Amino acid sequence: MIEVLYFAWVRERIGIPRETVETGAKTVAGLVDELRAREERYAAAFADTSALRVALDQELADFDASLKGVREVAFFPPMTGG
């Protein structure tokens, strides 16, 4: 079980801010593949992962990073703070 969070247009496209996901994926990329296969709204949000960023337990990470021991995964577009 893993908490998956979505922000900004990723949240809007998927339609929910967070959900608990049952996954056997070993990496972020594996999780993305599972989510994409679910429904069109997920496929649309994850169509181009180069336009997305990912954080594992609130630290920026790569899409090939391992999910081992991770409790919280967040997907969002490049940040626009300041």
Place this chain on the structure above:
Amino acid sequence: MRVQEAPFDFGAEAGRFAAAQDSAGAVVTFTGIVRDLPGGGLRAMEIEHYPGMTERAIAAIEAEAVSRWNLLDSLVIHRFGALPPGDVIMMVATAAPHRADAFAAAEFLMDYLKSRAPFWKKEITAEGAEWVAAREEDEDALRRW
């Protein structure tokens, strides 16, 4: 560091920050303001963030600044929520023995807050709402540090 929805008085914050320093020779502050669109029409800038990660990311950026420059203190305040044009979005302040460190650290904090702190801006106009895209220049700005 503070992440808040409420407005703040940047003059008062800068004054308090400066008054709290006893060995600084320089205090630099930067204040970011919601800019209207060319020709007007911006109703609000809506700022979303990732509670928890936002605070961690800002703390990490401040720690990095302290490790790179001779810095005595720093302050970051960043707002979220729907902000009208002219509202203060955020401020950074740095205190150092000398101004070169205070200026450089303030710029470093700004460059990193723009692209590495989990905030997202959305422009609300009469026509609708649009997410602000990250700019290539903002990512490039990180490479100079």
